[in-house]
Amino acid sequence: MPNSEQNTIQNMPAILRLEPGSYLWCKCGRSAQQPFCDGTHAGSDCAPLPFTIESTRNVALCQCKQSKNPPFCDGSHIEL
Numbered sequence: 001m002p003n004s005e006q007n008t009i010q011n012m013p014a015i016l017r018l019e020p021g022s023y024l025w026c027k028c029g030r031s032a033q034q035p036f037c038d039g040t041h042a043g044s045d046c047a048p049l050p051f052t053i054e055s056t057r058n059v060a061l062c063q064c065k066q067s068k069n070p071p072f073c074d075g076s077h078i079e080l
Contacts, residue, residue, distance in 0.1 A: 009034050011080055013060035013073035020055055024048035025062075025071030035061040035071065 014035045024037040028046035031038040037048035051071050053059070062070055064077035 010063040011077040017058050018053045022052050029065050035063050
């Protein structure tokens, strides 16, 4: 069951090629820059999830906000 504090954005992952660096994955689902945080969560109990990419690679980032392996998609959107 979806967390009531989160908004489901899309029932499919964002497939992206990310460069090495630090990123903030949006957990609340309110960001206009999905799947990344834009600070829209301010004033809520929700905070973004920091993650690091060590080398350039393709990733599937969760956008349904229900992954058991955030920020990465684990297929949970199929059950929504």
